[in-house]
Amino acid sequence: MxxxxxxxxxxxxxxxxxxxxxxxxxxxxxxxxxxxxxxxxxxxxxxxxxxxxxxxxxxxxxxxxxxxxxxxxxxxxxxxxxxxxxxxxxxxxxxxxxxxxxxxxxxxxxxxxxxxxxxxxxxxxxxxxxxxxxxxxxxxxxxxxxxxLEAARVLATETQNRMLRYQISPHFLFNTLNALATLVMERQNDRAEQMILGLSGFLRRSLERDVREMVTLVEELDGERQYVAIEQIRFGERLRYVERGAEGLVDALVPNLILQPIIENAVKHGLARSSEPLVIEVVVAAQRDGMMSITISDDGVGGVGAPPGLGVGLENVRRRLETRYGERARLTCGAREPRGFQVRLDLPLERA
Known part of the structure; x- marks a missing residue:
């Protein structure tokens, strides 16, 4: 020690x-x-x-x-x-x-x-x-x-800054605004309106909530659906999003915005490197030892040839889990066979 x-x-x-x-x-x-x-x-x-x-x-x-x-x-x-x-x-x-x-x-x-x-x-x-x-x-x-506690407060401030830079990255905002401009020029007003409303709701949720706050799993997943809905307007049928196993854990508590950088990584790396469709799947399961697992996987090409170690977004998630739970929580990730990437979060099961 x-x-x-x-x-x-x-x-x-x-x-x-x-x-x-x-x-x-x-x-x-x-x-x-x-x-x-x-x-x-x-x-x-x-x-x-x-x-x-x-x-x-x-x-x-x-x-x-x-x-x-x-x-x-x-x-x-x-x-x-x-x-x-x-x-x-x-x-x-x-x-x-x-x-x-x-x-x-x-x-x-x-x-x-x-x-x-x-x-x-x-x-x-x-x-x-x-x-x-x-x-x-x-x-x-x-x-x-x-x-x-003080370290958690300092890290929370740092994390909130990182959230603005990475979790709600200029890359995402620029692409969304560019896609919005394209829809306006093409007079696809209904889709443009959907994107504006989706972006407004997502930004409101992301900026108004304290990043240190614990939220229920249903609230966290609802926020991720808002994000995915914006990306689906951009990518259309190329992007599919699936959730499984969350029904009995809707009142489970998780750190606010903990899934956002993981899902954004899947979209960014899974769709940017290929023209093929991408399926993102979120699976939630309760464990017998009082733990809960959340697995986020995709079938894109982002995991093929990925370098070892964690990127900025996943390192952000790992540090937040360590600060909130200590050694009781862990993050594991890696490429899937034959293609795709998977991230698993193991968290203590706490209910609202």
Missing amino acids: TSTPAAQQQTRTILIATAGVWLLAYAALTLSWVTAKAPHFWDGSVRRAIICVFGALLCLAMRPLLLRSTPWPFSLRLALIAGLSLIGALIFGVVDYVIYCEILPRWPESTFWGVMLIGRTVFWFFAAWAAIFTAVHADLAAREARFK
Whole structure:
């Protein structure tokens, strides 16, 4: 995992907290030693420092278990902290006995169970450290969530700019306006009117909606039909558009305009390189694991000899999915056999 500045700050905070907790433990144990007027003060001080360092290392060894418990309910995490603190206190007591009573013993009156009573005190130091660690980690998670939200906002602004450049590209607008001019000159007024109304509706939907907004699948597909309808006026019967499987998922939520650059790519590359008809098919399916797949495929020649990697439009889509869903969503694409191209989006199934 990449070490972010926030994670580095968390590590420093945990190390400082660990040192602080065990310096406090050292002070408390020393105070009890002085209160009891135990002999060999300096010898005991050195040994006490050794076992307090050992206690600090025990705390750091608890970190992986506490991190794994992050998704757990609060009650289970509280039980884990209590259990780890108890185990830590018992291990600390055994080491304390070995340090004081087995290695050059100078306190013959000490017994194993007498020394183990120290565990009652250090239990609370382990618990306090675990509580501090949990709070610091929760703060880091909150800051990372805010960072991701800010990154999503920045990317949304960038994406909206890209939408104007790529998703509603000058290429599309120029071709549409040229086709409109041709229809007017040829006095095909009905078709020209259809194109104007279609272009107006498409631009209104594209520009008025926030690109960060989630919309239902039926709204997203309706917008794509508007786009395809404009292109069908230009290309006539050469362009066919088919949808399948969306009936039971009309209320599923998807990022706004997520399909637009994919379908535009299919039209642009499938019809520009050939005079043959093109069929674009959108297939929506719910998966058993709480996911939904949307597959956009065409039978054009655009996929034949296509270079590896993602183009600008598909990279835009991939980045939006990564920002919105993280690792839960993915985009896969490639050429079809014997011809055509296919893009598949796997998204978490969220309903309105």
